[in-house]
Amino acid sequence: MLKLDFHPAGRHLLQIPGPSPVPDRILRAISYPTIDHRGPEFGALGLKVLDGIKKVFKTAQPVVIYPASGTGAWEAALSNTLSPGDKVLMYETGHFATLWKKLAENLGLKPEFLGLPGIEGWRRGVQPDMIEARLREDSAHEIKAVCVVHNETSTGVTSDIAAVRRAIDAAHHPALLLVDTISGLACADYRHDEWGVDVTVSGSQKGLMLPPGISFNAVSAKALAASAKAKLPRAFWGWGEIIELNRQGYWPYTPNTNLLYGLHEALDMLFEEGLDNVFARHQRLGAACRAAVNAWGLEVLCVDPAVFSPVLTGVVTPDGVDADAVRRVIYEHFDMSLGTGLGKVKGRIFRIGHLGECNDLSLMATLSGCEMGLKLAGVQLAGSGVSAAMDYLTSHVARPSLKAAA
Numbered sequence: 001m002l003k004l005d006f007h008p009a010g011r012h013l014l015q016i017p018g019p020s021p022v023p024d025r026i027l028r029a030i031s032y033p034t035i036d037h038r039g040p041e042f043g044a045l046g047l048k049v050l051d052g053i054k055k056v057f058k059t060a061q062p063v064v065i066y067p068a069s070g071t072g073a074w075e076a077a078l079s080n081t082l083s084p085g086d087k088v089l090m091y092e093t094g095h096f097a098t099l100w101k102k103l104a105e106n107l108g109l110k111p112e113f114l115g116l117p118g119i120e121g122w123r124r125g126v127q128p129d130m131i132e133a134r135l136r137e138d139s140a141h142e143i144k145a146v147c148v149v150h151n152e153t154s155t156g157v158t159s160d161i162a163a164v165r166r167a168i169d170a171a172h173h174p175a176l177l178l179v180d181t182i183s184g185l186a187c188a189d190y191r192h193d194e195w196g197v198d199v200t201v202s203g204s205q206k207g208l209m210l211p212p213g214i215s216f217n218a219v220s221a222k223a224l225a226a227s228a229k230a231k232l233p234r235a236f237w238g239w240g241e242i243i244e245l246n247r248q249g250y251w252p253y254t255p256n257t258n259l260l261y262g263l264h265e266a267l268d269m270l271f272e273e274g275l276d277n278v279f280a281r282h283q284r285l286g287a288a289c290r291a292a293v294n295a296w297g298l299e300v301l302c303v304d305p306a307v308f309s310p311v312l313t314g315v316v317t318p319d320g321v322d323a324d325a326v327r328r329v330i331y332e333h334f335d336m337s338l339g340t341g342l343g344k345v346k347g348r349i350f351r352i353g354h355l356g357e358c359n360d361l362s363l364m365a366t367l368s369g370c371e372m373g374l375k376l377a378g379v380q381l382a383g384s385g386v387s388a389a390m391d392y393l394t395s396h397v398a399r400p401s402l403k404a405a406a
Helices: 024-030 040-057 070-079 095-106 118-122 128-137 161-170 221-227 239-246 257-273 275-296 323-334 360-376 385-395
Strands: 013-015 063-066 087-091 110-114 143-149 176-180 199-203 215-219 312-316 336-340 349-353
Touching (some): 040 215, 063 070, 095 110, 128 161, 176 221, 257 275, 275 385, 323 360
Antiparallel strands (some): 199 215, 336 349
């Protein structure tokens, strides 16, 4: 039976790749009294967050905000742009790409899954040349959209979205480009407009450091034009009325007011640090985590250094070692949660999240718990990953803190 009064000393270390720990600043903002979502103060809040989130997506186009999980934003991206029976080309990079495909099937679309065979496709990013070749074969332009995942949360692989756009253009194909960056946004550089993305899907509970409950569609002019002709049913998800009311900072239904308070605070935190500094911090922490895994003598699931994720690291356990058993030892002894393996890699990997508010010391605490837990689980380690990560961090010192100049 679940013990709701279980409160061990210290804070629980939530080191899964999302939801990420919610900073105290954001928790305080969410606790503000709820206001009238039709009143003038709310309109000002709505305009502020709608403008700010565009800067994170790097777009001048509308960003639709839903009171829903990322799954809702997946459905919105498809239902606003496509019609029943439409063919969509989806690339398999991991468990979440697979779930998006299943959702497309449930909507009455006809997804074609492209990718490398077996587990190999889960260890590498999207292969743009495969997309280009398939689109060249589609001379009748029956494929209406290409759907890819930017940062695959189940594997720790970040794909090159600009290269996917170049592949579509090289094939002279009119398909829309739909991208899931649910775990990539505000952790890894993302450029909706520059990369020619038509719909970008994201969520609140990863790099934006919020609880689950907000999701997004960044929408291009081409996607808006497609939505005027799309025949899939949509009411709650429909862009048109939302975008129209957003011009004054409002929504056509009751929005999640207090999470929007939190989004306002999260945007302030990101812009105070500077997005480029946020991305550099995630890259640095990801590199330190991989240094630890290499020192342990274990494998990183992603095998292509060009697409290592700055958001999370998938750690492959040795043959015969159940990764979930290792996670359980770490949880029971050190009150730390790590991500489980999903789909094809269930029981073969655990995932270390290093995203959101993560810094040097929170990463070092995480790696210390992992190293002790691996030893307690009987895994033979080649060396100390903790020492390797410390060496990396001290030899790649981050920029001086703004506090030092205060």
